[in-house]
Amino acid sequence: MTKEEIDNDRDDMMIDEREQQGFPLMQCVQEEFDPEQLKFYYGRLFPYADIYKWMSYGNDRKHPACDLSYFGRREFSFILGNDVYLRYQSFNSAAQMENSIKSKCPFKIDIGAVYSVDPAKRNAYAGENAFTPVEKELVFDIDMSDYDDVRYCCSGANICQKCWPLMTIAIKVIDSALREDFGFTHILWVYSGRRGVHCWVCDARARRLNNAQRAAIADYFHVYKVGNENSRKKVFLGGPALHPSLVRSYQQVLRPFFEEDLLCGQSLLETEEKFEKILEMIPDESITAKLRGEWLGNHHRSSNSKEDINRVRWEKLKSHLQSGKQKWLRRCIEEIIFSYTYPRLDMGVTKLTNHLLKAPFCVHPKTGRVCVPIDPKHCEEFDPMAVPTLSSLKKELDTPDLENGEGKKFESGRTSLDKSLTVFRLFLDPLLKSCKEEMEISYNAKLQQSKSSLTW
Amino acid sequence: MEILRSQKKISAQAAIPTLPVYRSAPSLEVRLEDFELFAIDRLRVLTGISNGLSRGKKPDEMEKLGNDLWKANMRHHDSSRMLDKDIISHFVLRLVYCRNEELRKWFLTHETKLFEYRFRVESVESQKALMAEIGFPYTAVGIGELEDMRENLNQVARSIGRQMLTSDALFFKVPFEEVPELISGRKVYIHKGFAYVAMNQAVNIVTGMFRSNLSKGLVLTNRKWTTTLKEQEKDRLTPIVEALSTSYLGPDYSQPKEYAEISIKDIDKVASSSFPLCMRHLFEKLREDHHLKHGGRMQLGLFLKGVGLNLDDALAFWKAEFSQKVGSERFDKEYAYSIRHNYGKEGKRIDYTPYSCQKIISSTPGAGDQHGCPYRNFSKENLEAALSKMGVSSRLMGDVMDKVKNRHYQLACTLTFEAVHASSCDSGINHPNQYFIDSQKILQAKVTNSTTVKNETT
Ligand code: SF4
Ligand SMILES: [Zn+2]
Numbered sequence: 036m037t038k039e040e041i042d043n044d045r046d047d048m049m050i051d052e053r054e055q056q057g058f059p060l061m062q063c064v065q066e067e068f069d070p071e072q073l074k075f076y077y078g079r080l081f082p083y084a085d086i087y088k089w090m091s092y093g094n095d096r097k098h099p100a101c102d103l104s105y106f107g108r109r110e111f112s113f114i115l116g117n118d119v120y121l122r123y124q125s126f127n128s129a130a131q132m133e134n135s136i137k138s139k140c141p142f143k144i145d146i147g148a149v150y151s152v153d154p155a156k157r158n159a160y161a162g163e164n165a166f167t168p169v170e171k172e173l174v175f176d177i178d179m180s181d182y183d184d185v186r187y188c189c190s191g192a193n194i195c196q197k198c199w200p201l202m203t204i205a206i207k208v209i210d211s212a213l214r215e216d217f218g219f220t221h222i223l224w225v226y227s228g229r230r231g232v233h234c235w236v237c238d239a240r241a242r243r244l245n246n247a248q249r250a251a252i253a254d255y256f257h258v259y260k261v262g263n264e265n266s267r268k269k270v271f272l273g274g275p276a277l278h279p280s281l282v283r284s285y286q287q288v289l290r291p292f293f294e295e296d297l298l299c300g301q302s303l304l305e306t307e308e309k310f311e312k313i314l315e316m317i318p319d320e321s322i323t324a325k326l327r328g329e330w331l332g333n334h335h336r337s338s339n340s341k342e343d344i345n346r347v348r349w350e351k352l353k354s355h356l357q358s359g360k361q362k363w364l365r366r367c368i369e370e371i372i373f374s375y376t377y378p379r380l381d382m383g384v385t386k387l388t389n390h391l392l393k394a395p396f397c398v399h400p401k402t403g404r405v406c407v408p409i410d411p412k413h414c415e416e417f418d419p420m421a422v423p424t425l426s427s428l429k430k431e432l433d434t435p436d437l438e439n440g441e442g443k444k445f446e447s448g449r450t451s452l453d454k455s456l457t458v459f460r461l462f463l464d465p466l467l468k469s470c471k472e473e474m475e476i477s478y479n480a481k482l483q484q485s486k487s488s489l490t491w
Numbered sequence: 492m493e494i495l496r497s498q499k500k501i502s503a504q505a506a507i508p509t510l511p512v513y514r515s516a517p518s519l520e521v522r523l524e525d526f527e528l529f530a531i532d533r534l535r536v537l538t539g540i541s542n543g544l545s546r547g548k549k550p551d552e553m554e555k556l557g558n559d560l561w562k563a564n565m566r567h568h569d570s571s572r573m574l575d576k577d578i579i580s581h582f583v584l585r586l587v588y589c590r591n592e593e594l595r596k597w598f599l600t601h602e603t604k605l606f607e608y609r610f611r612v613e614s615v616e617s618q619k620a621l622m623a624e625i626g627f628p629y630t631a632v633g634i635g636e637l638e639d640m641r642e643n644l645n646q647v648a649r650s651i652g653r654q655m656l657t658s659d660a661l662f663f664k665v666p667f668e669e670v671p672e673l674i675s676g677r678k679v680y681i682h683k684g685f686a687y688v689a690m691n692q693a694v695n696i697v698t699g700m701f702r703s704n705l706s707k708g709l710v711l712t713n714r715k716w717t718t719t720l721k722e723q724e725k726d727r728l729t730p731i732v733e734a735l736s737t738s739y740l741g742p743d744y745s746q747p748k749e750y751a752e753i754s755i756k757d758i759d760k761v762a763s764s765s766f767p768l769c770m771r772h773l774f775e776k777l778r779e780d781h782h783l784k785h786g787g788r789m790q791l792g793l794f795l796k797g798v799g800l801n802l803d804d805a806l807a808f809w810k811a812e813f814s815q816k817v818g819s820e821r822f823d824k825e826y827a828y829s830i831r832h833n834y835g836k837e838g839k840r841i842d843y844t845p846y847s848c849q850k851i852i853s854s855t856p857g858a859g860d861q862h863g864c865p866y867r868n869f870s871k872e873n874l875e876a877a878l879s880k881m882g883v884s885s886r887l888m889g890d891v892m893d894k895v896k897n898r899h900y901q902l903a904c905t906l907t908f909e910a911v912h913a914s915s916c917d918s919g920i921n922h923p924n925q926y927f928i929d930s931q932k933i934l935q936a937k938v939t940n941s942t943t944v945k946n947e948t949t
Contacts, residue, residue: 217667240684244668251671276649278677328674 068403087129093470100478110147110154123154142400168389173241176384177205178231185375194230207377208284210411221466224409228399253385269409272372289376304348353482407455423451509939512625517578533580536560537601542919557608587735589713603702629663647680660691671734753799765930767923768865776861781816786862797924802834847922866900
């Protein structure tokens with residue numbers, strides 16, 4: 036890949052590697068994706084104003100507490116159609132951003148950190164720390180291709196309705212921990228356009244985390260670890276009891292999804308090959324031998340029964356483990372469920388302040404799907420296959436809308452993207468409100484301080 | 492020694508509990524003698540901690556070691572002055588260790604450890620008082636809230652293999668950003684952005700604050716030292732301060748006590764049985780070349796003084812060798828003076844104590860020099876040859892070379908001692924004269940106790 040990187044000394048592979056791999060641009064552009072349609076999308080549908088409002092965090096007003104340089108210090112990076120990679124783009128206004136995107140028509144837009152100085156002018160500042168990242172959303176990246184050992188419907192970049200619940204689980208687990216444990220409130224979930232989801236935590240407190248703090252949070256969620264080949268264990272749950280946060284995830288999300296959805300949906304115990312993988316996780320030979328014997332022998336009989344074979348076998352397995360004298364065997368049930376369901380994070384993305392992440396409302400070049408926001412409250416209903424694509428949007432716009440007729444002000448109002456914008460604003464409006472309030476509070480405090488120091 | 496008044500008088504300080512947090516320098520009058528002695532005692536504690544850490548002792552062992560070292564070295568016969576001694580010694584060492592980055596880092600690390608060990612054994616009440624004094628900004632979780640959280644807190648305790656909460660358990664509500672190491676291992680309960688940190692976990696925060704206060708303090712002390720104190724005290728404190736950071740801090744070996752005297756005729760025998768490698772090497776080189784350059788003469792000469800070679804014998808010893816090379820006349824003219832000086836009433840006493848390992852290891856021998864520490868300076872091959880000559884078996888050689896590879900020269904020397912004497916050396920080797928004395932003790936015990944445990948069996 037020919038990367039024309041203007042100044043690459045600070046770039047420690049901060050682009051999502053895996054997204055890049057699915058990105059041998061022009062060559063494999065499928066029918067879904069037509070650069071002309073992209074131009075049209077940027078020209079008429081991309082929500083510049085909303086993105087600008089979000090990235091300004093309330094600093095775009097005429098209030099004395101506003102930091103007018105804020106948006107201009109944010110790094111954007113573009114990957115263009117001819118593989119040219121432009122880092123450290125920055126814009127002083129919504130209009131400037133809009134013009135640049137429209138004229139360059141990037142296949143991918145990444146959002147980076149807010150720096151101490153305008154990233155486009157970083158070379159003008161001498162000294163070690165003159166140019167350094169000062170703020171960035173806390174971000175998470177979950178990718179379905181990391182779950183290939185626990186889904187049998189598809190693999191790699193493919194997804195379907197049978198495996199997508201794994202992403203729903205990830206959203207629910209991480210979202211509730213971010214809110215309940217860490218106390219964050221402004222959380223944006225976005226479909227990555229192909230096989231995963233991204234999360235942006237936008238509270239002021241989250242944006243100001245340093246690398247060590249980000250790493251600590253990533254580790255907090257680091258339950259699933261790819262161990263070595265010989266290790267039976269894939270999840271590390273800690274000491275003799277589960278941490279309360281894991282208990283909550285287990286009871287509210289993991290166990291219900293496992294038992295009611297994935298167990299049968301993925302037929303986790305149906306064939307020998309599949310159930311052996313689960314038996315491997317039980318360290319008691321006598322139990323596994325018994326189960327194996329039953330399942331291999333009784334194959335025909337249980338298929339007569341009306342009950343799903345996976346459910347029958349799972350209940351059997353549980354009762355064996357629970358009736359055992361050794362208490363620690365019960366932990367096996369938890370371990371199995373955690374292994375098959377717990378979110379698998381790309382740690383590197385979360386740990387570094389200056390890691391870039393694809394912007395919402397980009398279009399994935401391989402699928403043509405728009406990276407639309409997902410409402411975490413209703414994430415079960417999200418269907419990645421029904422996401423608006425470049426061609427579907429084009430079609431919608433080309434079809435005259437009979438009910439509304441001509442003269443509509445916003446074209447996006449006439450497409451299915453409108454729903455996605457509504458979801459985005461569910462996140463954006465409360466965020467901007469609290470940005471204003473925080474600004475007001477800190478401004479008043481400062482005013483108070485300078486007043487009292489004047490009386491001295 | 493005459494009594495001098497220290498001119499260091501900085502703002503007064505209110506009464507302080509048994510474990511001070513060393514906020515500001517004391518306004519005490521310090522006898523110049525105490526100035527140095529207190530500092531040396533404290534340095535013994537810090538060096539002991541440093542040795543323990545580099546030997547890989549576990550946290551609970553370290554806590555015990557730290558407190559034992561404290562009791563052994565920091566008592567004062569006048570118990571009302573123990574606190575003074577604590578504070579004075581701390582501030583003297585600040586002066587000593589403020590002067591460059593490496594010294595500051597060493598002092599910072601070990602003072603913080605010392606504080607931690609002492610803090611952990613304080614009562615809860617005085618821990619609370621100390622936390623308040625150090626500016627620990629988080630308040631304890633109230634009883635009501637604690638009750639609400641109890642189930643979750645117990646669950647966390649169980650998940651990290653700790654005991655259930657006692658009724659008087661103390662927790663602090665700390666923004667999660669402040670305790671990343673507790674977050675990453677899910678070692679605390681977190682709710683709405685706050686980590687519920689148990690008292691024993693809060694120690695990390697407290698020592699972190701102690702460390703950062705001290706770190707800032709050291710920078711200020713350094714500024715003060717370079718701008719005013721160094722010059723102002725150049726005849727009084729400066730030489731002491733400068734000597735302290737390199738000088739050896741264990742027992743004083745400048746006057747041989749335990750083994751009164753050693754005569755020239757015994758010297759070859761004790762050299763092969765009880766000299767550490769650095770001294771053996773110098774000794775052999777001297778016998779071979781009938782000459783040593785200045786660094787070697789100082790290192791060996793002062794060591795021999797500590798071993799118990801009196802001035803007359805020392806003169807005779809050096810003369811016997813040097814005269815073979817430079818003639819006795821030139822020896823009398825050029826070299827005898829400096830040997831007398833080593834034993835001298837003329838010189839400043841500080842510089843003429845036998846060198847410690849620390850000082851020897853940090854010396855930088857040039858071409859033709861033989862001094863320094865062989866564990867550091869020898870090539871792998873030469874060192875292995877020298878060690879097997881001393882009687883280190885090939886089985887133990889690996890261990891010694893391992894320590895060398897990790898630059899733990901004194902530990903390598905300690906292992907050598909243990910291998911050669913088939914006896915343990917728990918205190919570790921910190922001084923060539925200590926090596927000598929410990930060796931002699933073991934050998935003499937063997938002679939008096941044993942029947943015929945000759946070491947001829949291989
Ligand atoms: S460690 Fe000390 S005693 Fe041992 S050889 Fe080195 S300087 Fe000499
Ligand atoms: Zn699938």
